[in-house]
Amino acid sequence: MARRRVPRAAALALLLASATACANDVPPVDWSKGLLPDHVTEQAGLVQNLWNGAWIAALAVGAVVIGMIIWACIFHRKRKQSAELPPQVRYNLPIEIFYTVVPLVMVSVFFFFTARDEAVIMSTSETPDVTVNVEAFQWSWRFTTEVGGKKFEPVVGMPVSDFNQGPELVLPVGKKVLFKLHSPDVIHSFWVPAFLFKRDVIPGISAEKNKFEITTLDKPGVYAGRCAELCGTDHSRMLFKVKLVSQRDYDSYIATQAGSAQ
Incomplete structure (x- = not known):
C-alpha cells in the first residue's frame, strides 16, 4: 500500500506545484525554433x-x-x-x-x-551607444535612458497582468546597450528571455558594480521581460516590454522624449 501511495503523492505534489505557478500573459516559447527563444543579442x-x-x-x-x-x-x-x-x-x-x-x-x-x-x-565597453539605468522595486520597473549625454526618464510603471501594458524600454537595433541595475527594497531579477540572460538586482550593490552590456541584433519587435526572483505579492505582475526599433525610429522616439530630458 505504501509503495503505491508514494508515487501518487509525488505526482499530486508536482501537479499542485504546476497549478500554483505564477501565471501571466508572457508569450510562450515557440518550440519549433528550438528549446530556447529566438535570441536578439x-x-x-x-x-x-x-x-x-x-x-x-x-x-x-x-x-x-x-x-x-x-x-x-x-x-x-x-x-x-x-x-x-x-x-x-x-x-x-x-x-x-x-x-x-x-x-x-x-x-x-x-x-x-x-x-x-x-x-x-560580462565584458563592458567604455563608450556604449545607449546606457539604461534599471531600478527594480516592488513591483515594477523604472528605466532611465542615457543617450548623447542626456537622460530620459519615462513614467514609473505599475504592476500589470499583460507585459504589453507594462513599462516600455525602447532600444535601437545594432547598437551597444549598457544596463546598470539597482534595487531600493528587495532582491529582484532582470530577465528578458530573448536576451537568453538574466541578472539579479540586489539591494546594497551599486549600479556601477551590477551591470552588463548587450549588442542588439537587427531584429525589430516587441519582447517580453519580467522579474525572475520571487519578490512579494505582485511578483507575477512585475512585467515590462523591450521594443527594438530601427535607428531612424529610435531617433524619432528620443525626439518625442525631449520633454523628460534631465
Missing part, C-alpha cells in the same frame, strides 16, 4: 552555443552510460547453473584512474568554455 548567441554543446556532451555521456549498464546486465547477469560472482574490479588501479581522470577532464572542458564565454558576456 550577439551575446545570446554565445549562450546558445554553450547550451547546445552542453546538451550534446550530456547526451553522449548518457548514451555511453546507458550502453554500459545494458551491456553489464546482459553479459554479467547471474547464471542459474553457476553460483560464481561475475569478475570484480575493486582495487583495479588502471580502471580507478580511468573513471577518475575522465570526469575530471570533462568538468575541466566545461569550465574552460563556460569561463571563456562568461568573460565575453
Whole structure:
C-alpha cells in the first residue's frame, strides 16, 4: 500500500506545484525554433552555443552510460547453473584512474568554455551607444535612458497582468546597450528571455558594480521581460516590454522624449 501511495503523492505534489505557478500573459516559447527563444543579442548567441554543446556532451555521456549498464546486465547477469560472482574490479588501479581522470577532464572542458564565454558576456565597453539605468522595486520597473549625454526618464510603471501594458524600454537595433541595475527594497531579477540572460538586482550593490552590456541584433519587435526572483505579492505582475526599433525610429522616439530630458 505504501509503495503505491508514494508515487501518487509525488505526482499530486508536482501537479499542485504546476497549478500554483505564477501565471501571466508572457508569450510562450515557440518550440519549433528550438528549446530556447529566438535570441536578439550577439551575446545570446554565445549562450546558445554553450547550451547546445552542453546538451550534446550530456547526451553522449548518457548514451555511453546507458550502453554500459545494458551491456553489464546482459553479459554479467547471474547464471542459474553457476553460483560464481561475475569478475570484480575493486582495487583495479588502471580502471580507478580511468573513471577518475575522465570526469575530471570533462568538468575541466566545461569550465574552460563556460569561463571563456562568461568573460565575453560580462565584458563592458567604455563608450556604449545607449546606457539604461534599471531600478527594480516592488513591483515594477523604472528605466532611465542615457543617450548623447542626456537622460530620459519615462513614467514609473505599475504592476500589470499583460507585459504589453507594462513599462516600455525602447532600444535601437545594432547598437551597444549598457544596463546598470539597482534595487531600493528587495532582491529582484532582470530577465528578458530573448536576451537568453538574466541578472539579479540586489539591494546594497551599486549600479556601477551590477551591470552588463548587450549588442542588439537587427531584429525589430516587441519582447517580453519580467522579474525572475520571487519578490512579494505582485511578483507575477512585475512585467515590462523591450521594443527594438530601427535607428531612424529610435531617433524619432528620443525626439518625442525631449520633454523628460534631465
